Amino acid sequence: MSKQDDKKSGRTYGGMSMEQRKVARRQQFLDAGLEVFGTTGFRSATVRGLCRQAKLTDRYFYESYGSLEKLLVAVYEDRMTNLRARIVDVVTIALPNKSTEEVIHAGLDCFFNELEDPRVAKVCMVELEGVSPDVDELYHGYILGFAELILWMTRQLYPDVDLPDDEIEVIGISIVGAMRQSATHWLRGGYAIERQTMVEATAKLFVGLMTLVVKD
Amino acid sequence: MSKQDDKKSGRTYGGMSMEQRKVARRQQFLDAGLEVFGTTGFRSATVRGLCRQAKLTDRYFYESYGSLEKLLVAVYEDRMTNLRARIVDVVTIALPNKSTEEVIHAGLDCFFNELEDPRVAKVCMVELEGVSPDVDELYHGYILGFAELILWMTRQLYPDVDLPDDEIEVIGISIVGAMRQSATHWLRGGYAIERQTMVEATAKLFVGLMTLVVKD
DNA sequence: TACTTCTGAAGACAGGTGTTGTCAAATACC
DNA sequence: GGTATTTGACAACACCTGTCTTCAGAAGTA
Secondary structure, eight states, X not given: XXXXXXXSOOOOBTTBOHHHHHHHHHHXXXXXXXXXXXXXXXXXXXXXXXXXXXXXXXXXXXXXXXXXXXXXXXXXXXXXXHHHHHHHHHHHHHHHHSOHHHHHHHHHHHHHHHTTSHHHHHHHHTTTTTSXXXXXXXXXXXXXXXXXXXXXXXXXXXXXXXXXXXXXXXXXXXXXXXXXXXXXXXXXXXXXXXXXXXXXXXXXXXXXXXXXXXXX | OOSOOSSSOOOOBTTBOHHHHHHXXXXXXXXXXXXXXXXXXSTTOOHHHHHHHHTOOHHHHHHHTSSHHHHHHHHXXXXXXXXXXXXXXXXXXXXXXXXXXXXXXXXXXXHHHHTTSHHHHHHHHTTTTTSOHHHHHHHHHHHHHHHHHHHHHHHHHOTTOOOOHHHHHHHHHHHHHXXXXXXXXXXXXXTOSOHHHHHHHHHHHHHHHHHHHHHO
16 A cells, blocks of 8 residues: 555566566467467367476466466467458458459458468467367357458448348358368468469359359 | 187177177267267267266277277268268259259258258367367368369369369368358357258359359 | 176276476575 | 575376276076
8 A cells, every 4th residue: 555556566577577577478378379289289288388388387377378278269369360450451451442353362362371370370270169168159259250351341342232131141151161161271281282372262252252142 | 710700709688699789889879979079079078978978888988989089080970971972862863953053052951951950060060170180181081072072063063164173172172161161150059040041141152153163 | 597798887097187386596676 | 795576497286087907797598
């Protein structure tokens, strides 16, 4: 109540304040999580192995995240917000000037570009499936959000699409699934396919769908 | 070497021969596996819980399958061969007489019909992802096979599609991904969406793609 | 009925993991 | 320099799971 309002003194150490050390450690765990979950996979991950990777002690892991599941979610959300933001950037820049096909190509190229890091691809495309009910909820929430993002972009291009709402939702989800599966395929094949090819193939799904829907 | 060639005598018990009892037990585990993996999920499954569900002892589990992973694969392959066979049936019957759209609708309706059992949907759509490298290999082999099946059907309808091979492969995989994701969405929503709606929405992906590819 | 085989329940054992506690060394403040 | 705090390594503990063994009783066979 007097001078120090914080219960924990929080003095500086190693040239960093308490707060700085905490965020640094969180970042270390985030990096280690991407490495471990993105290579060995979540299922075989252990707290000890993760701390070894992060070069930190178990205690800090429990202080920072508390469970492997929470760290997994943190890593996922970190990369997904990044991925999403980049796509939104690219597309909103392309929207006013470019043709429909060019916008689609730009968005997909951005998508596959971000997933060219196999660890990111693994964490964002496959590792979250079936971990726990909570994670499932969050994961499919993101997928739905991604679908809505795609639908929003589509409406920018074709404001007069006339389809039942539930069908539109399913179509959006399907497209996300298509992107997910093709990205997984790309990853599993060791990125042997050219990114250009991935973009053009998936773009055909978009374009085909749109020409169909608009001409309806 | 004399009369009994089998090392294990294999006499009858409970009115069944040794062989009969073995296949019966394998089936019991298969059923229990579908139930456990399809509801609680593979990750939280244990040998003990599975045996309780199957009403059999641990020993028979190790005799019949040996590991949860092998049982999971067995359950998966069992349902997938069934699913595949039904779709092939429906489509090959529809192919000569019906229009393209009708064939696509018939195939998709069959697909979603089979997945209306939530346990089957869960096992076939989500549970195999990221279990182990071996299972991954097998799983994505099936996905690839499914993609090739779809491509084969497409060629029956449009023999003169002219696209690079690698693009065609990615497109096939994408379509499987679309079906997978929409089915997962359907499952997660407790089948609130009409099957009809699922079929029509995903059919638009097919039809759109084909009109685009053919008109190229 | 006597004997062999099969079954089911339970327990024993080892290995791995999450989690907490201990303690010496490093670092900062006075 | 002396003292308090922070850190890192490691051991300890409890728990769960896979796996194998034991053993009494059921079911068939002679």
